[in-house]
Amino acid sequence: MPFTIAIDGPAASGKGTIARALAHHFGFAHLDTGLLYRAVGAKGGDPVAAARSLTPDDLARDDLRSARAGQAASRVAAIPEVRAALVEFQRRFARSEPGAVLDGRDIGTVICPDAELKLYVTANDEIRARRRAKELGADEAQMLRELRERDARDVARAVAPMRPAPDAVLLDTSEMSIDDAVTRAITCAKEAGA
Ligand SMILES: Nc1ncnc2c1ncn2[C@@H]1O[C@H](COP(=O)(O)OP(=O)(O)OP(=O)(O)O)[C@@H](O)[C@H]1O
Numbered sequence: 001m002p003f004t005i006a007i008d009g010p011a012a013s014g015k016g017t018i019a020r021a022l023a024h025h026f027g028f029a030h031l032d033t034g035l036l037y038r039a040v041g042a043k044g045g046d047p048v049a050a051a052r053s054l055t056p057d058d059l060a061r062d063d064l065r066s067a068r069a070g071q072a073a074s075r076v077a078a079i080p081e082v083r084a085a086l087v088e089f090q091r092r093f094a095r096s097e098p099g100a101v102l103d104g105r106d107i108g109t110v111i112c113p114d115a116e117l118k119l120y121v122t123a124n125d126e127i128r129a130r131r132r133a134k135e136l137g138a139d140e141a142q143m144l145r146e147l148r149e150r151d152a153r154d155v156a157r158a159v160a161p162m163r164p165a166p167d168a169v170l171l172d173t174s175e176m177s178i179d180d181a182v183t184r185a186i187t188c189a190k191e192a193g194a
């Protein structure tokens with residue numbers, strides 16, 4: 001049976017960093033599910049048709065990590081038919097052997113409600129904005145506005161809103177180094193049987 005780790009949380013909280021490190025440590029596959037929504041938003045045209053016809057080339061675009069792509073992603077992510085078109089791919093990925101780590105907003109609640117480990121990664125808004133501004137070479141105040149706008153949309157949408165699964169382990173990385181956060185996540189995964 002594959003071991004699935006579901007990681008959710010708000011933008012720039014450190015989910016992807018932890019997910020990549022866990023996948024590397026345990027030899028698991030990793031899927032950054034935000035990339036799917038970013039690719040749909042970046043494709044333009046009808047988002048539902050875009051979600052139904054996503055290709056590996058769409059996911060390899062080099063403009064998907066921008067703040068603009070993040071905003072476009074959170075708009076298309078509120079469309080139920082877009083989300084529905086992406087469910088099966090994510091669930092199939094989650095069954096990768098010997099295990100898989102998926103990070104996003106609804107992994108523990110909708111995509112993999114039976115995951116062996118669910119983490120909900122947070123950090124305070126200002127710290128997240130500082131980290132993202134440093135990463136993108138962008139203005140911190142503008143990043144703060146954009147992160148808050150995106151989080152508000154992700155929390156408020158009717159379908160698969162961003163929230164912790166009831167059985168998720170909460171990991172606030174505000175005062176943690178990357179190494180500390182990864183070490184804590186590895187400990188949680190070992191305790192869960194990885
Ligand atoms: N504990 C930490 N301390 C300092 N910087 C961190 C920490 N965790 C992550 N970072 C940095 O913060 C930035 C955002 O992290 P990351 O991309 O992992 O967040 P995310 O939650 O996956 O974001 P998104 O949802 O937008 O994909 C990166 O530049 C990363 O290197």
Ligand SMILES: Nc1ccn([C@@H]2O[C@H](COP(=O)(O)O)[C@@H](O)[C@H]2O)c(=O)n1
Binds near residue numbers: 011033037075103105
């Ligand atoms: N499981 C997911 C993952 C992402 N989204 C939406 O995509 C936006 C971009 O995600 P990043 O993780 O790359 O920042 C995000 O703001 C969400 O709107 C989602 O809905 N579900």
